[in-house]
Amino acid sequence: MLPEPYDLLPTTARQSQTIATGDVLFRQGARTLGLYVLKTGRVHLERVGPNGERLIIHRATSGTSFAEASVFSERYHCDAIVMDAGALIRIDKSAVLAGFANPDFARTYGRQAAQQVQAHRQIMEIVGIRRAEDRVMAGIVAGLLEGTVVDFAARLQLTHEATYRALRALVEAGRVNNPSRGTYRLA
Amino acid sequence: MLPEPYDLLPTTARQSQTIATGDVLFRQGARTLGLYVLKTGRVHLERVGPNGERLIIHRATSGTSFAEASVFSERYHCDAIVMDAGALIRIDKSAVLAGFANPDFARTYGRQAAQQVQAHRQIMEIVGIRRAEDRVMAGIVAGLLEGTVVDFAARLQLTHEATYRALRALVEAGRVNNPSRGTYRLA
DNA sequence: TCTGGAATATGATTTCAATCATATGCTGCC
DNA sequence: GGCAGCATATGATTGAAATCATATTCCAGA
Structure with a gap:
């Protein structure tokens, strides 16, 4: 199933799709559709710097979500490029924003996010x-x-x-x- | 003032306090009171491993919050020890949990958290x-x-x-x- | 104004992780 | 069953960052 908290959103908010190597899910500057949950495969998020430098922002792996912040933005701030074929679920931006009106969704989202931040901080300390x-x-x-x-x-x-x-x-x-x-x- | 989204909570949810080097804000296993926003000074979060190893989880710096996940937990999972004297604000766990019933607070929290996660991912890639x-x-x-x-x-x-x-x-x-x-x- | 501490900056040396190389065991699949 | 690919494992060498050292500049505060 879908990971928390997105399992609490209506099923109409999800679109499954398969992805092939080289596919571009979105480009920097494109209107935001929502976030993604990667089921299988690999996706890179890349940004182009002011002087044209390519910079990998994130490498998404199976079972994780990415582009969560796009829900709060008009435009994507990076490119999403499929490195290995697989499958993913797109979750509508509007459904997530609407979900915050549901305290259950909001708290689950908050808990997940807070725990993720903690995990990141710990890994950074260890690294x-x-x-x-x-x-x-x-x-x-x-x-x-x-x-x-x-x-x-x-x-x-x-x-x-x-x-x-x-x-x-x-x-x-x-x-x-x-x-x-x-x-x-x-x- | 207080950083987003905590500025949206009632002022009664905040307690300011000064901290001295060596102070212990909370201990692993203690009942959770809430999260903290560090105004000045330095605070270490440390955990004791199964075999007694001390492990730094996080080093909080001025202007940042810590122990956010404690809002969703009965007990603290680490110790908070003041390394440099300063000042901080404690934000009540119950006020944050109640805040999620307010879609404005919930969305602001979500946006902040999502952006923080993104920033962490990028730093990890760079590191x-x-x-x-x-x-x-x-x-x-x-x-x-x-x-x-x-x-x-x-x-x-x-x-x-x-x-x-x-x-x-x-x-x-x-x-x-x-x-x-x-x-x-x-x- | 003097002083102490921190940031900036760079040189010399050491250390230790990256790199390159190689071997074996295990697993899936044709 | 055999082969390809990957995880496991370890040795030898290299390279680059850590460490140690030192000097200057800047700033805050006594």
Whole structure:
């Protein structure tokens, strides 16, 4: 199903569509239609700087929403380009704006957003840790190691090699257990 | 005055207080009172991991709010410790929750939160750029260089030395102008 | 006006993560 | 069953940012 809080909006507010690599969902300056929930595939949000520099704003991954702020804007402020084919749901801007009149939707939206902000702040703190070993340890303590080590490394802004080495060092220091190939947990 | 959207809440929902270094605003597990807007000073949010590891969750700076998610929780999930003396305003949890019944407050909250999420995503993308010179350039294009270079460096998760060197390299490459000591802008 | 602290700025050295390379195990699929 | 692709894992080398050091400028405040 749709992630909170958008599951509370009328089903008429959603449009499913499949996307192919290279598709452009919207362009900087185009009138805003709403936000998107990516089911599968990959989408990049890119902005062109004042002197023509391309700048990636965000890389959306499966299960996440993007362009939420477009709901409060007349025009998109970046391009959305499909990197890997997949599927997504577009959620009407007007439905979201109307949804804020429903305290249930509004509170759920607020809770989700506040938790997301907190998670971002924590990741930024962790990414600011210089030593790979300390960073990986903090990432584990924060519960960021749930999927593959490769994904974990990307979230920590480390190469997977550096992450594997740090994991091994932590295991050798007795701070982390490695019960089986590819699984690590706090000692 | 108070930053959006909290300026829309009744003044009775606010309590001003001064804070001294070492003060503890709340502890992990304590009943939640609400969120805070820091006027001056510095506050750290810290969490204790399952095995007793101290982990900084967030470092709040002047003019920003923190513990927003506590509004949706029974207990605080981290400690708030004053690092530098200053002043702050506490905003009642119940007033915020009640505020969501007001569509104007709810939409303003939603807009603020969505924009903050976007800003965080962009900073995370920029921080993921490995080369200091590219990172600094992206930071400038994104408009992150507004205060001091020292603050800019901290936002980029670079040392200020590395940032100064990157700025000099960008100036020498003609990509950035340095009209006067301490001021840099796109060429 | 003097002084202390912070920002600006840059040089020298070190360290440690990125990069490059290689190997193995696992999984899905043709 | 075999092959392709990916995650896991680790070694060797390189490169670039951190660290350490130092100097100047600027500003606030005593």
